[in-house]
Amino acid sequence: MLNKFPDDSVGLVEPQAIKFTEALPLACGRTLDQYTLMVETYGKLNTDRSNAILICHALSGHHHAAGYYEGDNKPGWWDSAIGPGKAVDTNKFFIVSLNNLGGCHGSSGPNQTDPQTGKPYGPDFPLMTVKDWVTSQARLADHLGINQWSAVIGGSLGGMQAMQWAITYPERLRHCMVIAAAPKLSAQNIAFNEVARQAISKDPHFYSGRYYDHNAVPKTGLMLARMVGHITYLSDDGMREKFGREMSAGKLMFDFNPQFEVESYLQYQGERFSTAFDANTYLLMTKALDYFDPAADFNHDLAKALEHVSAKFMLIAFTTDWRFSPERSREILDALVEAKKEVSYTEVDSPQGHDAFLIPIPRYMEIFNAYMSRIAADIPTETNTAGQEGYHAR
Amino acid sequence: MLNKFPDDSVGLVEPQAIKFTEALPLACGRTLDQYTLMVETYGKLNTDRSNAILICHALSGHHHAAGYYEGDNKPGWWDSAIGPGKAVDTNKFFIVSLNNLGGCHGSSGPNQTDPQTGKPYGPDFPLMTVKDWVTSQARLADHLGINQWSAVIGGSLGGMQAMQWAITYPERLRHCMVIAAAPKLSAQNIAFNEVARQAISKDPHFYSGRYYDHNAVPKTGLMLARMVGHITYLSDDGMREKFGREMSAGKLMFDFNPQFEVESYLQYQGERFSTAFDANTYLLMTKALDYFDPAADFNHDLAKALEHVSAKFMLIAFTTDWRFSPERSREILDALVEAKKEVSYTEVDSPQGHDAFLIPIPRYMEIFNAYMSRIAADIPTETNTAGQEGYHAR
Known part of the structure; x- marks a missing residue:
């Protein structure tokens, strides 16, 4: 503080x-x-x-x-x-x-x-x-x-x-x-939004949008939505400058833990967002974007x-x-x-x-x-x- | 035939x-x-x-x-x-x-x-x-x-x-x-691969990769992976030419069914792929891409x-x-x-x-x-x- x-x-x-x-x-x-x-x-x-x-x-x-x-x-x-x-x-x-x-x-x-x-x-x-x-x-x-x-x-x-x-x-x-x-929006913009919506609505904790009643949160869906979104917010060059191919362990680990810095970053961003934002609102906001014309x-x-x-x-x-x-x-x-x-x-x-x-x-x-x-x-x-x-x- | x-x-x-x-x-x-x-x-x-x-x-x-x-x-x-x-x-x-x-x-x-x-x-x-x-x-x-x-x-x-x-x-x-x-691969390339991997590995039907033992298939994960992949295979211009903002119903429907042609197309591609390809192989192939250097x-x-x-x-x-x-x-x-x-x-x-x-x-x-x-x-x-x-x- x-x-x-x-x-x-x-x-x-x-x-x-x-x-x-x-x-x-x-x-x-x-x-x-x-x-x-x-x-x-x-x-x-x-x-x-x-x-x-x-x-x-x-x-x-x-x-x-x-x-x-x-x-x-x-x-x-x-x-x-x-x-x-x-x-x-x-x-x-x-x-x-x-x-x-x-x-x-x-x-x-x-x-x-x-x-x-x-x-x-x-x-x-x-x-x-x-x-x-x-x-x-x-x-x-x-x-x-x-x-x-x-x-x-x-x-x-x-x-x-x-x-x-x-x-x-x-x-x-x-x-x-x-x-x-x-x-x-272009078809590509809509396509990215649709991936985000599918990720959220197909999350088993989404419960057709009634997850509040189940004390649940479609965290995975929101995380994926944010990860995809985040890639589109950054530029290819910007990501290259910021992360390049830097590896947290300094070498290939041959497992599925985050290996490159960019993976850890995206996961962190996605996870943070998944507990801070409402899934139904995310769906609604992406639709408002798609519909604007x-x-x-x-x-x-x-x-x-x-x-x-x-x-x-x-x-x-x-x-x-x-x-x-x-x-x-x-x-x-x-x-x-x-x-x-x-x-x-x-x-x-x-x-x-x-x-x-x-x-x-x-x-x-x-x-x-x-x-x-x-x-x-x-x-x-x-x-x-x-x-x-x-x-x-x- | x-x-x-x-x-x-x-x-x-x-x-x-x-x-x-x-x-x-x-x-x-x-x-x-x-x-x-x-x-x-x-x-x-x-x-x-x-x-x-x-x-x-x-x-x-x-x-x-x-x-x-x-x-x-x-x-x-x-x-x-x-x-x-x-x-x-x-x-x-x-x-x-x-x-x-x-x-x-x-x-x-x-x-x-x-x-x-x-x-x-x-x-x-x-x-x-x-x-x-x-x-x-x-x-x-x-x-x-x-x-x-x-x-x-x-x-x-x-x-x-x-x-x-x-x-x-x-x-x-x-x-x-x-x-x-x-x-x-660039950081952006790796980032898209990581979204695909997260979608697959966080699918509840993935069972840490042992879905064969459960007679299950992480269909949603594979579908999302393919949808993201597909967007990166097409160009913004190409999608504009192919789909534009064409709507299947001809007007806004205010629901979450596929509204624009590009949404139906991606869902179809994703769903078809999700029953035709192996999730563990998809993970492995994306890692081989990331690792190539x-x-x-x-x-x-x-x-x-x-x-x-x-x-x-x-x-x-x-x-x-x-x-x-x-x-x-x-x-x-x-x-x-x-x-x-x-x-x-x-x-x-x-x-x-x-x-x-x-x-x-x-x-x-x-x-x-x-x-x-x-x-x-x-x-x-x-x-x-x-x-x-x-x-x-x-």
């Missing part, structure tokens, strides 16, 4: 559970009559409520993006980018971060109690789409009194939510920052889908990302250009593959910072006195 | 089991006192026994490379390349194809009876290396009276065996054809490892192969050039990824044919009357 937080940390944070009672109709045809969103906020909302930023999380993310919990010495998942003086500067912005519906960190989801049965939802929790999430996030904005976000920002699946915001609620965000994302509603014409957006876009991609390669970000770029929208695009040179979006690579942070200054400058001037006497959501 | 075989087929073939009783010392430190190799041959050995070609198989391959079994309507796995008038021309060459030790198609391996116990070897069958295989193949050559191969040819793991032949027995082959291979004995200097080879090399790589990319073949090329060896290298443009090496792509077959003519021309002239009255191994 840390006695003192770093100077550029938002410090101690606490999540809040916000309950919504207005029914939420979903893409699948079902409705959530009531639901809870776990939310964290950092910084202060200004008087005009015009300096708010929404952070959307990726596949295994949650609301705890920055700062520390009491007793913890590990900060939130994007602490490198959020804090006083950091890219997403809490001295300038009021930042909202939530756990999406279907998540496993306190928002309504498979591992939470279904009020209608008093038991965990499990596989009865409806499958969600990126659009559903954006609708629920708009309700959250309403609840917080935020009519228009300064920016919606996300990486990977988070970037897809940012993009969907710009399409669904063009007037409700001034900037849209899409990092290491794609306009839709905003152009599908517009005759598969992405430029058409983006025709009415009014947000300015910032796209960032990483050279060795092969999960969502720069080529995929350029598809979004090309569509925005075709739709005659304002867009900036940067490709950051990095060996870290898809994972790069979470890593404070100096060049990435420079570009992130520069664009955030522009976003700050776009806060309507009469209210550009962030946090003086603003609403503090905690 | 076919009533008549195609004109360019070797026709009906039969495998033979060849028993070896001289003990075989292995890299792992153990010894196989006796062993059996399942072998097929095509074409006729000439009087001087100088027109022989060895075909080495890849991860899930076996001895049945060409022609048809009685009652079968599917030919061997490389029938597109082996036959009268084909690249590996049975009118010119005597072709030998075997199931490697540790395989599951009749050669001594985990699913065969251990003569010492009368039960299947299972996990007690020793782990094999590419070097061990090459030693066993040299014994096979001795048995067939073949002192020097016209060529040793293989794709993927088969190409690694060809390369090892040139290093271990420089005088015993005139040509070495290495297709879609690499001088050693001929430069390791030469201070990690591949040129040094190749210093004494006398075979002429032909290397072929495929543009969209990301399992063993052209870059990996060029590592072998560069080392051969540095070692001042005779080498040809071709990169074939193909969307099929690693799988391309098994597909009769016109340009690939042209190049293959041209090089095989050169190999045929290198058969010592006094014996260049293939098969007139030669030894016919069947």
